[in-house]
Amino acid sequence: MGGHVLGLLVPKSWTAAVGVDEHLYHLVSVSAGTVAGLMVVAGLALLLARRLTSPRVRRTTTRADKVLFTVLAVVILLGMSATVGKNLLGGGYDYRATIAVWFRGVLSFRPDPDLMTGVPLIFQLHAMSAWLLAAIWPFTRLVHVWSAPIAYLWRPYVVYRRRAVPAGGREMSAVRGAAAILLGAAGAAMVAAGPVMALKGARGRADIRAELRGQAISFPGQAISLSGQAPPAGAPGRDVLTGPQARAFAEVIGRNVLAATGGRTYAEVSAELMAAGGDDEALTRLRQTAFTGQMLRASLLNAYQAWQVTTLVIGLGALLTVTGAALLAASALLATTG
Numbered sequence: 001m002g003g004h005v006l007g008l009l010v011p012k013s014w015t016a017a018v019g020v021d022e023h024l025y026h027l028v029s030v031s032a033g034t035v036a037g038l039m040v041v042a043g044l045a046l047l048l049a050r051r052l053t054s055p056r057v058r059r060t061t062t063r064a065d066k067v068l069f070t071v072l073a074v075v076i077l078l079g080m081s082a083t084v085g086k087n088l089l090g091g092g093y094d095y096r097a098t099i100a101v102w103f104r105g106v107l108s109f110r111p112d113p114d115l116m117t118g119v120p121l122i123f124q125l126h127a128m129s130a131w132l133l134a135a136i137w138p139f140t141r142l143v144h145v146w147s148a149p150i151a152y153l154w155r156p157y158v159v160y161r162r163r164a165v166p167a168g169g170r171e172m173s174a175v176r177g178a179a180a181i182l183l184g185a186a187g188a189a190m191v192a193a194g195p196v197m198a199l200k201g202a203r204g205r206a207d208i209r210a211e212l213r214g215q216a217i218s219f220p221g222q223a224i225s226l227s228g229q230a231p232p233a234g235a236p237g238r239d240v241l242t243g244p245q246a247r248a249f250a251e252v253i254g255r256n257v258l259a260a261t262g263g264r265t266y267a268e269v270s271a272e273l274m275a276a277g278g279d280d281e282a283l284t285r286l287r288q289t290a291f292t293g294q295m296l297r298a299s300l301l302n303a304y305q306a307w308q309v310t311t312l313v314i315g316l317g318a319l320l321t322v323t324g325a326a327l328l329a330a331s332a333l334l335a336t337t338g
């Protein structure tokens with residue numbers, strides 16, 4: 001839901017204003033979205049397994065529950081298909097330029113349906129099913145989402161006791177089998193998606209490395225080469241190839257710029273140049289030095305930021321794989337016991 005709030009309610013211009021470009025947004029949203037989505041699928045599988053295997057819960061399942069479960073599953077599976085199919089494995093779709101603007105329009109009673117006409121079908125179906133879910137919401141157990149269970153604080157304890165082995169063992173084992181298949185399917189999806197994600201992160205990391213290796217950066221008065229002189233402190237003589245090294249080097253550049261300008265920032269040197277009438281040659285050169293240094297520093301910090309994102313993506317991919325393996329083990333256990 002956090003992803004939907006950020007992706008649909010927060011305009012693109014706001015995230016751009018805080019320095020998050022489309023590439024960075026895409027990386028974070030697709031990785032966090034895939035993990036969150038798979039966790040939702042796993043949660044749904046667990047709830048369904050409980051509803052099918054526990055006789056008490058099965059008996060109290062109403063028609064409304066069945067409808068709700070189906071619609072919820074459709075919404076979630078369509079959302080996952082959109083994220084994985086279009087944004088993770090496909091070429092990517094910038095939904096913040098269309099769907100998000102349309103969605104905010106609907107919420108503010110100024111809908112613009114034209115924004116949705118060119119949107120890929122999978123997103124259209126996902127949004128339509130989400131409205132259907134909203135329509136049935138008040139008539140299902142989902143109303144509990146809006147209630148604060150504060151009475152739990154003072155209500156008497158509920159004591160649960162195990163009953164005698166339930167009758168109808170054969171029927172139960174069939175249900176258990178179905179639950180095991182569901183858990184297994186969710187686990188297998190995670191085990192398949194996890195390595196893909198980790199691989200994407202590793203590829204991103206290799207791109208950053210190649211980009212850093214290919215750069216030869218220098219600015220007037222002080223030759224600073226990424227593969228040559230003035231290496232960052234703590235890494236004498238080494239090339240800048242990783243995010244942390246880029247950050248360390250950005251710090252060196254920051255210090256060098258301050259040393260060259262006598263502790264003044266680019267803005268301060270600019271203001272001084274303006275005050276001097278704009279034609280002071282030494283100040284003009286100094287301003288250029290400060291500007292180039294700042295630009296270089298900013299691009300190195302960008303590389304560092306992107307590197308951190310790849311770390312996140314690789315970590316989430318690993319987490320997903322482990323969680324999927326645990327679900328597969330749970331499914332095998334369910335299939336073999338009872």
Ligand code: HEM
Pocket residue numbers: 003004007008029030032033034036037040072075076077078079080081082083084087095099103123126127128130131133
């Ligand atoms: C009209 C309302 C909705 C709109 C316009 C909408 C739109 C979207 C979009 C654009 C994506 C792709 C995100 C990406 O790839 O980064 C997405 C993904 C997803 N949506 Fe929705 N959505 C809506 C309601 C819902 C609801 C109510 C649920 C769940 C009950 C839901 C569950 C999901 C899931 C599980 C994903 C995949 C994981 C993710 O990317 O977060 N959506 N949705």
